[in-house]
Amino acid sequence: MKTRLTVVLLLFIAVQLSSCNMVLLKIYGLKSPGPIEEKDVLRYCKKYDIPPADCYQLDTAYMSFLFALDTNYKQAVKNHYQPLQALYYTSGQLSSFQINCYTGGYPNLLWERDSIMTEFPPREQAPLDSIVPLDVQLKYLLPTSATVANQRLDTFDYVTVVHWNRLMGRQSKRFIRTVQKNRQLAGDLRVKVIYVNSDNVMALE
Helix, strand or coil: CHHHHHHHHHHHHHHHHHHHHHHHHHHHCCCCCCCCCHHHHHHHHHHCCCCHHHEEEECCHHHHHHHCCCHHHHHHHHHHCCCCEEEEEECCEEEEEEEHHHCCCCCCCCCCHHHCCCCCCCCCCCCCCCCCCHHHHHHCEEECCCCCCCCCHHHCCEEEEEEECCCCHHHHHHHHHHHHHHHHHHCCCCEEEEEEECHHHHHHC
16 A cells, blocks of 8 residues: 555656656746658758858757766866857867857846946857867768858858757747847958758657
């Protein structure tokens, strides 16, 4: 009898937690994680105003690369597998790093908190590191059928790599809009923006 009661109690708690999670998902506009086909990636590109020519998918091998790094980089690794990221590279090195877990905000993430997006590149948000330089980042980007091969990236002053996904719903759309708005502050700087869908990687997590 005691065992049966314990099982029933645990099931009740699980249901309640699941319900809470569903409510939180809806409030933030998030969707259930799952793999996504290329045709759907391109459909979301259109929905989120992403140029299909600059759209890639993140190779699932990226996670193996991150988790193979030394444990001394534990916090940096955690930052690099967040669902929403904007990595600003100059001369191949990370010079500004924006990720979802440093934004705060409810019911929407506050990317412009503390006015960090009022200049280009944005002011420091997430700590900078050197574990994923641009050449490594590019190794894990898979072109779609709509992707147009980039010209030499070393001709640009900045290369911005934006990780986004269907999983984050409207948060992805708002994030992309913020990055694009910030890009307009670059003036005469030559800037290349690359958009990377990470749904298949998030599905593994």
